[in-house]
Amino acid sequence: MTALAGPRVEEPVNDGRRNPPRRRRRRGWLLPLWGWLVILWLASPIVVMIVFGFNNVPNAKTNSVKWKGFTFKWYGHIFDFGDLTDAIQNSITIALATTAIAIVLGTLMGVALGKYRFRGNGSVNLLLFANIAAPEVVLGAALLSMFLALNIQRGYLTILLAHVMFSIAYVVVTVRARMAGMDPALEEAARDLGAGPITTFFRITLPIIMPGVLAGGLLAFALSIDDYIITSFNNGSTQTFPLWVYGAAQRTGGSVPPQVNVMGTLIFAFGVLVAVGVAVSSRKKV
């Protein structure tokens, strides 16, 4: 996560002359082997998810652990389950709304923490740390206690409130890191040239911290669309994609409809494309 946000670190100068390439190659094949094995292991369930989205099982209700031949048909029947479609719609709209709200609140907080020294900033940092460090089950259960105590109906809105609550701190952290690397003289120069605080913010500060804001926003989106634990405490009868999958897996004793694989594959492809796009475009600017 930090990798997306951190400022690009210059590579150390290659001291090729002192370590001739031949010696370097002989040194340690064990470490790369280990690294690639771990990466393969991490990718294995994703590969299985993608491949079994093409499994030609007769029944749309469950997939099969055995390979039954290749088919595209589940891509044509993505929306066969109405409640699954609703769940995925909820997930996407909640994630978009969470991202928008968390970006606004988190960027304001991150800029303030990165730029000003003020009384009470220690306690704000502590609040953010506690929010990130608290176990999800406790965050979810605590919100549920409050909603129960106040007799608040749980549903779409309470999921959104919860998601913004656990996303803000991540946006703050990425924006604050970017802010810390910014030269304050740039803002001063803008003020000297007659720009008001608002103009300075939108014309100078915001473009400079943009990579941090984008990384924070991506994190917020990813956390929101992926969340199961906190959502499961505050969803009422509203379903999201992870909740639906969990429920289906519980009902059928493991196997979920192939449509879930298809949707997982499409979300995966979309996420990878966006991340690569953001990475490439920010590389161009730097």
Next chain:
Amino acid sequence: MSARAWRVRLTPYAMILPGWLWLAIFFVVPTVSMLSVSTMTGDDLNGFKQTWHFSTYSDAWSQYHTPIVRSLEYGLIATAICLVIGYPVAYWIAVRGGRYKSTLLFLLLLPFFVSFVIRTQSWEFMLDDHGMVLGVLRTFHLIGPLHFLHILPSDGQILQTSTAVIGGLVYNFLPFTVLPIYVALERIEPALLEAAGDLYANKVAAFRKVTLPLSLPGVFAAVLLTFVPVSSDFVNATILGGKGQTMVGNIIQTQYFTNLNFPMAASLSFILMGILLVGIFLYARVLGTEDALEMAAA
């Protein structure tokens, strides 16, 4: 003070306020509210009343200490395995990654583009009694040896064993271990290692005296970021485990939604949080510095 000076002084507070309010209302207040629920008595039909009934905590412990201890045990084992698997990977990317660092990190983070529940469900699919993992193990006659090492039961089932749950936990939280260690290793000045070499330290000594100590704040953060979510997780235990693998998160959920025993659920949440807080504090006193806590926050 002039109006302008006031405005300048109040600016940071005005910027903090909206986000702070959100966290206060949906994080701090709920936590306090849960603390008050934990000492209430009553039932779902007649409502709950505050009676300062602290013995719910001792009841919770005496009834559910097995899953609580199991959660901590799974947390410790999974965190240790994550460190053993993850440290070399972080080292590989940070020290040997060269210009492919970002690409390798991206590959490491690929799982985050697939929902956590789907990844876990995908493991259930692979570990199924007729699934591909057991198929491979049978082909290579590995079930016997794995049973001998107490990793698998004799019937060669993987699902509904501690092995499956711990394996799932390690799988799901490994990136949280690798990233902070990577960040710490990445910050190490290469000149320091050269200096160690100039002072006649060999590779092993240089690692032991320079790299390892300088990466410890990262390891500290990694342990924190892995242990807390692992020991409070219940998704892996539900999907990959059986009755014998219930964790405290499962109990909290059941108490809220099936038994409607809200005070018990709240007490269990605070017992879990209390143990984790004390653990983090002791751990920070023994090993950590403020630096480490800062790394954990970043």
